[in-house]
Amino acid sequence: MSTADLHQFCAENQEDVETLAESFSDYQPFKGMGVPHIMKWLGQFKSQHWPLALGLAKTIQYYSSACIDNQLRALGKAMLQHIKREAVPFSSVFYVPAGGPGESGQDIARRYRNINSLRPRKNQFVDIVTLPERLFKCKKPMVVFLDDFIGTGEQICNFWSAVVSQLVPEYLPMYLGVVVAYNEGLERVEDESPIKVIPVHTLDSQHQLLHATDSQFDKNQKRILKGYCEKWGNHPLGYHDMAALVSFFHGTPNNAPSVVRGSKRQRPYRGLLPGWDDLA
Numbered sequence: 001m002s003t004a005d006l007h008q009f010c011a012e013n014q015e016d017v018e019t020l021a022e023s024f025s026d027y028q029p030f031k032g033m034g035v036p037h038i039m040k041w042l043g044q045f046k047s048q049h050w051p052l053a054l055g056l057a058k059t060i061q062y063y064s065s066a067c068i069d070n071q072l073r074a075l076g077k078a079m080l081q082h083i084k085r086e087a088v089p090f091s092s093v094f095y096v097p098a099g100g101p102g103e104s105g106q107d108i109a110r111r112y113r114n115i116n117s118l119r120p121r122k123n124q125f126v127d128i129v130t131l132p133e134r135l136f137k138c139k140k141p142m143v144v145f146l147d148d149f150i151g152t153g154e155q156i157c158n159f160w161s162a163v164v165s166q167l168v169p170e171y172l173p174m175y176l177g178v179v180v181a182y183n184e185g186l187e188r189v190e191d192e193s194p195i196k197v198i199p200v201h202t203l204d205s206q207h208q209l210l211h212a213t214d215s216q217f218d219k220n221q222k223r224i225l226k227g228y229c230e231k232w233g234n235h236p237l238g239y240h241d242m243a244a245l246v247s248f249f250h251g252t253p254n255n256a257p258s259v260v261r262g263s264k265r266q267r268p269y270r271g272l273l274p275g276w277d278d279l280a
Helices: 003-012 014-025 034-041 046-058 067-085 104-117 119-124 130-137 154-167 183-192 219-232
Strands: 059-065 093-097 143-148 174-182 196-204 245-247
Touching: 003 014, 003 034, 014 034, 014 046, 034 046, 046 245, 059 067, 059 119, 059 143, 067 104, 067 143, 067 174, 067 196, 093 104, 093 119, 093 130, 093 174, 104 119, 130 245, 143 219, 143 245, 154 183, 174 183, 183 196
Parallel strands: 059 245, 093 143, 143 174, 174 196
Antiparallel strands: none
């Protein structure tokens, strides 16, 4: 099909295309997000699959910058209730980015502090290396880890077993506040660690492209989309084959399928929402 046919298709679906472009407009890894980008992404599919690709794009659970701030505000209110329930002084609560340096937990912790007016308590926002010393000097501490996302739960479980368990006594109250968590990952974290997960949003199998109970696409549509994922490579179905249909304004997790993230370095297939690692 010609470029004219693609333009005609997008004109017939103008509202959906423009809504997607507006929804993704603050996506940080990709500069110049807009209708032309949506069209270039669609143009990589066969013309008979354009409606299916557009439908896929509409199913992505996207968290914009404004949405993240709202979710962190809600998380702050929820966490306040847990602090009260634990009967811990507010001055004894330590906030720690989950994961290592340069990962999303760092930015989430900073935004959480600012959104919830906790700058006066900035000394209680510490890194994992500093945490043991601060805990030792506190009579009744509580630890709140902060991150944006739990997919399979493996990353947090590894963080617990390899790092946190060596530094923090298991009997202390420990929470992990996240913007969004898949139920299966949440359950795994709570099964394999003493950390209690407090998510603002939870997602289920309907937000996984190929899950058997997903009602968004029929069997044939899943087969077609899986074929595109395999063609584009770059971990076709995402980490652990999760095929997570979720993205954040600061990046798309590696659990997402390649049909969303694109091929490595976007060569030759461009992604709708490529993550930072997919651009490198």
